[in-house]
Amino acid sequence: MANTALKTFSIENDIVELSPQDDIYRFDEDADRKINREIPWSKDPHYFKSCRISAVALIKMVMHARSGVPYEIMGMLQGKVVGTSLVILDSFALPVQGTETRVNAGAEALEYMVAYTQGSQSAGRPENLVGWYHSHPGYGCWLSGIDVSTQMNNQKHTDPFVAVVVDPNRTMTAGKVDIGAFRTYPENYTPPNAASSEYQSIPLSKIEDFGVHANQYYSLEVEIFKSSLETQLLDLLWNKYWVNTLSQSLLISNRAYAVSQLADLNQKLSKVQSSVPGTKASLPVTVKDSKDGKKESSKEDAKKENELAKSVKDSSKIAAEAQHGLIAQVIKDVIFSIRPGNGQQADTSKITESMNIG
Amino acid sequence: MSAMDTDNDEISVVLPSTTTSGLSIALHPLPILNISEHFIRLKLQKQKPLPFTLGALLGTQNGREVEIVNTFELALEGDEEAIDHSFLVNRRDQYKQVFPSLEFIGWYTVAPIPTSRHIGLHSQFTGYCSTPLLLILQPTANLVGSADGTRQNLPFKAYEQTIEIKDRTSRSVFVEASYNVETGEAERIAVDWTAKGGGSGTSLESHLQTQRAAVKMLHDRILVLIQYVTSVIAVEAPTDHGILRSISALLASLPASENKTFREEFNTESEDVQLTALLASLTKSTNILNDLVDKHTLLTASAARRTRLQMGGARLGDWH
Numbered sequence: 001m002a003n004t005a006l007k008t009f010s011i012e013n014d015i016v017e018l019s020p021q022d023d024i025y026r027f028d029e030d031a032d033r034k035i036n037r038e039i040p041w042s043k044d045p046h047y048f049k050s051c052r053i054s055a056v057a058l059i060k061m062v063m064h065a066r067s068g069v070p071y072e073i074m075g076m077l078q079g080k081v082v083g084t085s086l087v088i089l090d091s092f093a094l095p096v097q098g099t100e101t102r103v104n105a106g107a108e109a110l111e112y113m114v115a116y117t118q119g120s121q122s123a124g125r126p127e128n129l130v131g132w133y134h135s136h137p138g139y140g141c142w143l144s145g146i147d148v149s150t151q152m153n154n155q156k157h158t159d160p161f162v163a164v165v166v167d168p169n170r171t172m173t174a175g176k177v178d179i180g181a182f183r184t185y186p187e188n189y190t191p192p193n194a195a196s197s198e199y200q201s202i203p204l205s206k207i208e209d210f211g212v213h214a215n216q217y218y219s220l221e222v223e224i225f226k227s228s229l230e231t232q233l234l235d236l237l238w239n240k241y242w243v244n245t246l247s248q249s250l251l252i253s254n255r256a257y258a259v260s261q262l263a264d265l266n267q268k269l270s271k272v273q274s275s276v277p278g279t280k281a282s283l284p285v286t287v288k289d290s291k292d293g294k295k296e297s298s299k300e301d302a303k304k305e306n307e308l309a310k311s312v313k314d315s316s317k318i319a320a321e322a323q324h325g326l327i328a329q330v331i332k333d334v335i336f337s338i339r340p341g342n343g344q345q346a347d348t349s350k351i352t353e354s355m356n357i358g
Numbered sequence: 359m360s361a362m363d364t365d366n367d368e369i370s371v372v373l374p375s376t377t378t379s380g381l382s383i384a385l386h387p388l389p390i391l392n393i394s395e396h397f398i399r400l401k402l403q404k405q406k407p408l409p410f411t412l413g414a415l416l417g418t419q420n421g422r423e424v425e426i427v428n429t430f431e432l433a434l435e436g437d438e439e440a441i442d443h444s445f446l447v448n449r450r451d452q453y454k455q456v457f458p459s460l461e462f463i464g465w466y467t468v469a470p471i472p473t474s475r476h477i478g479l480h481s482q483f484t485g486y487c488s489t490p491l492l493l494i495l496q497p498t499a500n501l502v503g504s505a506d507g508t509r510q511n512l513p514f515k516a517y518e519q520t521i522e523i524k525d526r527t528s529r530s531v532f533v534e535a536s537y538n539v540e541t542g543e544a545e546r547i548a549v550d551w552t553a554k555g556g557g558s559g560t561s562l563e564s565h566l567q568t569q570r571a572a573v574k575m576l577h578d579r580i581l582v583l584i585q586y587v588t589s590v591i592a593v594e595a596p597t598d599h600g601i602l603r604s605i606s607a608l609l610a611s612l613p614a615s616e617n618k619t620f621r622e623e624f625n626t627e628s629e630d631v632q633l634t635a636l637l638a639s640l641t642k643s644t645n646i647l648n649d650l651v652d653k654h655t656l657l658t659a660s661a662a663r664r665t666r667l668q669m670g671g672a673r674l675g676d677w678h
Contacts, residue, residue: 026402055552056395059388059545066544095455112452119449123431124400168544175565177551224552229394234553236512237387240539244546245572251627253543279652312645319638324565326631331569336612
């Protein structure tokens with residue numbers, strides 16, 4: 001009897017204590033109401049600096065995006081505002097069938113959204129909708145013209161709102177999740193300095209759309225968070241799925257995408273071919289030359305000649321990713337195919353070869 | 359025994375572990391993380407160490423093979439004994455619209471072991487699915503690291519319902535089913551990335567690190583096998599012929615890729631990759647060459663212009 005009593009006591013009091021990192025999951029109604037009344041983001045277009053996404057929301061988004069390839073899919077995000085960061089706690093998918101170039105929410109999706117959020121309230125998820133996500137299968141994380149206008153609309157009527165974009169194809173090839181969070185500037189607002197973001201290769205067909213609207217939004221820093229229980233579970237999970245890490249082959253699973261990337265690069269290069277003879281080297285800008293006039297012209301020259309340089313970057317990226325896949329294959333070959341004492345020199349030399357590129 | 363029969367909570371509704379279910383269950387990481395997040399959230403909301411968590415499992419079932427892919431939370435009506443059926447139906451249909459291939463295949467909760475209360479709840483789900491599964495998260499079990507860290511189990515258990523006939527009475531009981539963890543490639547990458555905290559590093563570095571971690575696990579497992587075999591040889595451990603047979607089968611299947619067609623495919627693939635690398639470096643050299651030519655033109659042009667100005671002549675340059 002004493003034994004069972006002790007057990008019940010320890011069960012009730014021995015549960016893993018909530019560590020401070022779990023506090024983010026708590027929904028504080030008062031704080032939420034307060035910040036929704038103050039609306040600090042309406043005064044400062046650059047108010048939100050970062051977007052924190054929970055592990056669960058992220059994985060659901062990636063799975064949804066992956067299941068929808070080659071179509072664009074769309075869904076909503078639930079969460080709250082904490083300081084200058086938008087915290088995303090959960091995501092759910094919308095039954096919108098996107099064609100390959102545009103995704104828009106129709107009446108059916110709005111109904112679904114409302115019904116789902118109402119249901120969530122009763123199931124213990126009281127957070128509000130704070131954003132939407134959609135996928136760009138294979139062409140990177142940025143906002144297209146339609147996305148920009150959708151988001152501007154959202155920010156006008158249902159702020160605080162964030163636009164998240166995920167690319168399931170790039171996720172598969174790069175081995176890490178390709179995701180971006182964006183907020184648009186309100187109309188007629190020019191950002192103080194056009195900060196150049198990290199270069200990403202955009203397929204030829206989309207490059208116009210990308211360039212035209214690139215200054216109408218800015219990207220938020222993306223952070224992932226998880227609870228202490230999830231951290232422990234993830235460690236345990238690794239014990240189970242390390243087999244999959246070894247057995248899956250990047251080269252095979254990404255074949256179609258790699259081929260399409262090469263075809264796109266080919267098109268870009270043939271375009272570049274016509275402009276190469278016209279490239280000029282830019283004069284190094286010395287101190288006395290830096291008047292505005294000279295700077296403008298050299299910037300333009302820099303843009304023109306960068307077409308070929310951009311293609312070079314794209315091609316090195318493609319080659320590097322293919323090398324990653326090959327490295328994995330060679331490692332497996334060495335582990336599983338070498339017979340002891342047979343002096344398989346050929347295989348080990350393959351490894352050194354593949355490591356030398358790039 | 360009879361004293362315990364009167365106390366409801368003491369009758370085990372789980373059959374002893376000698377009987378196992380015949381289902382083969384594949385559990386994805388997403389349901390695992392979903393359930394833990396739901397649990398933490400309720401803990402915070404209700405400020406109880408063990409709140410009653412309830413949710414539904416989504417997945418596919420083909421005969422005896424079950425795959426659990428996703429989950430969603432369920433609401434309870436009133437006094438925590440009846441499920442809110444309308445909510446369940448609505449949510450299930452909503453998920454059906456977005457993921458038509460997933461079906462309702464069971465439910466989950468958080469508890470140390472299943473009790474008769476769970477039997478009662480279980481019967482409410484039979485209307486939606488012929489043989490619903492029960493997945494339980496055990497909140498206190500085994501979360502502390504074990505000594506060598508290789509043989510740790512997830513604190514989840516899966517149960518199937520069955521009828522036990524004893525003393526001419528039949529009652530429903532749960533029988534434990536074993537499960538494997540399966541991931542799709544995208545899911546694995548996402549889970550891996552969140553496990554590392556979502557950071558970055560050069561992609562080569564992180565790729566090699568993942569490979570190294572996986573190879574290390576393989577190495578550790580092999581060491582365990584070697585240890586077992588040496589102890590059998592030294593007559594320290596009981597010889598289990600089943601294990602020894604499987605080890606020898608494993609060894610016989612190595613080297614794994616002596617097959618001729620495999621070799622050809624492998625070589626073709628590596629040649630393709632190296633060709634891509636060659637083309638990439640060709641493109642790079644073309645660009646550098648173009649750059650060099652441009653700079654040369656610039657230098658010589660300005661030099662020519664300067665000499666022309668100096669000469670003051672209108673001599674037409676036939677440089678270009």
